[in-house]
Amino acid sequence: MGGIFLLLLFAISAVAFGIGIFGIIKTKGKNYDNTGYVVSSIAGGFFGFVFGIMLIFSSFTIIDAGDIGIPVKFGKVVEGVSYSGGMNGKSIFASVKKYSIRINEYTISSDPEDGKKGQDDTIKARTQDNLLAAIEATYLWKISSENPQFIYQKVGKNMNEIENLVIRTACRNATLEVVANKKYDEHVTSLEATGVKITESINNKINKYGLILENVMIKSMTPPPEVDSAIQKKLARQQELEEQTSLESIAIKQASIQAIKAGGVAEAQDIIQKKLTPLYVQYEAIQAYKELANSDNTTFVIMPTSPSGAGMPLILGAK
Numbered sequence: 560m561g562g563i564f565l566l567l568l569f570a571i572s573a574v575a576f577g578i579g580i581f582g583i584i585k586t587k588g589k590n591y592d593n594t595g596y597v598v599s600s601i602a603g604g605f606f607g608f609v610f611g612i613m614l615i616f617s618s619f620t621i622i623d624a625g626d627i628g629i630p631v632k633f634g635k636v637v638e639g640v641s642y643s644g645g646m647n648g649k650s651i652f653a654s655v656k657k658y659s660i661r662i663n664e665y666t667i668s669s670d671p672e673d674g675k676k677g678q679d680d681t682i683k684a685r686t687q688d689n690l691l692a693a694i695e696a697t698y699l700w701k702i703s704s705e706n707p708q709f710i711y712q713k714v715g716k717n718m719n720e721i722e723n724l725v726i727r728t729a730c731r732n733a734t735l736e737v738v739a740n741k742k743y744d745e746h747v748t749s750l751e752a753t754g755v756k757i758t759e760s761i762n763n764k765i766n767k768y769g770l771i772l773e774n775v776m777i778k779s780m781t782p783p784p785e786v787d788s789a790i791q792k793k794l795a796r797q798q799e800l801e802e803q804t805s806l807e808s809i810a811i812k813q814a815s816i817q818a819i820k821a822g823g824v825a826e827a828q829d830i831i832q833k834k835l836t837p838l839y840v841q842y843e844a845i846q847a848y849k850e851l852a853n854s855d856n857t858t859f860v861i862m863p864t865s866p867s868g869a870g871m872p873l874i875l876g877a878k
Contacts, residue, residue, distance in 0.1 A: 563652060565617055569610035576603030620647050620655045628655040629707045636708045643704075656711055658702050659718060662773055665698045665726050682731055684738035692743060693781045696754075698730045698761070699773040710769045725768055730775075733760035743782060750777045 579600025586593040620642060622628045628642035630653040637653065649655065667680045681693040702710060702721070715721035737756045738746065746753050754775040761772040 565610055565614050566651065569607060569614055572603045572605075572607035572610055574603070575599050576607050579603055614651055617651045618648060620649050621645070622647060622655075622657065625659060625661045626657050627660050627702075627704050627707050628657045629711055630654070631656055631711070636712055638708055641704075641707055656716065658707055658710065660702050660704050662699050662701045663718070663722070665700060665722060665730060666696075667698075667730070668695045668778070669693070682734050684735050686738055686743040686746065687740060688742040690743045690782050692738065692746075693779075694734060694738070695778040695781075696730075696734070696757075697776045697778065698726070699776075700726055700765075701771050701773065703769045703771055706769050714768045714770070721770070725765060725770060729761050729764040729772075730757075733757050733764060736760060738780075743780075747780055750780065753777060753780075 576599070579596045579598070579602075582596030583593055583600060586596065620628060622642045622644050624644040626644065628647070630637040630640055630642070630649055632650060632653040642649070642655065667682055669679045669681050681695055683691055684694055685691050710721070715724055734757050737753060737760055740756075741753070754777050757775045757777075758772055761775070765772060
């Protein structure tokens with residue numbers, strides 16, 4: 560209920576109350592039915608009190624934390640005046656238009672439930688190498704609290720108008736411009752850097768309207784189906800090559816280990832061959848004979864197989 564209407568009702572109630580009181584006083588002591596005056600004074604007094612309280616409340620406005628309000632009087636913005644969070648005094652003739660100065664989210668997505676339009680709202684942007692990529696992203700923006708009067712007069716009267724007329728258009732145009740400056744591979748390998756470039760471009764477009772873009776989070780940048788299929792095949796081939804390279808590396812290491820082992824065996828055999836001189840063999844044979852001579856259970860006949868006694872002896876066991 561507007562302040563003017565409340566003031567009018569209060570004035571009518573005051574007049575009714577005044578007429579009633581005047582009639583009661585005028586008819587006092589006279590043989591005259593003053594019921595009408597009594598009713599008028601009671602009704603006027605009651606409604607005057609009610610409308611007076613409402614007028615008092617209409618001279619204040621409560622702004623939520625995170626919001627900002629601007630007074631509009633007779634269709635014109637009151638320049639230089641804005642209301643922050645809490646209770647604020649105002650003219651009873653002014654209405655208050657509120658904006659949120661919190662961070663707002665604008666999302667473009669292929670999922671109708673995720674985006675703002677209830678349908679596939681992805682940005683189809685062409686890269687420098689002529690690929691048409693479908694981009695899903697979230698844009699975080701807010702209203703500057705420095706000059707909300709300008710926003711109300713020149714940009715939009717509510718948050719939906721601002722988002723649809725300015726934010727949506729700026730986000731899509733800036734994204735198209737930034738994506739066109741690089742090749743697809745350069746974007747997908749550095750989506751965060753692309754988001755930073757888009758943020759800078761959008762702020763260049765909207766800061767003059769008292770709007771600020773905080774951040775751009777690119778969720779995905781999907782190429783056309785045929786290109787995506789080729790990329791997946793390429794990745795699969797790269798994975799196969801990496802597996803083959805790994806297997807070859809393992810085989811080379813195993814071959815190296817076997818070569819080292821074989822070299823060790825050959826070296827050991829060479830050492831043994833060099834060590835096994837006739838005198839050494841003869842010495843070992845004599846030691847073996849001594850051990851056999853100490854045996855209590857068996858009789859052995861030992862026959863040398865070489866004149867020097869250094870050859871492998873022929874040992875016959877007799878029971």
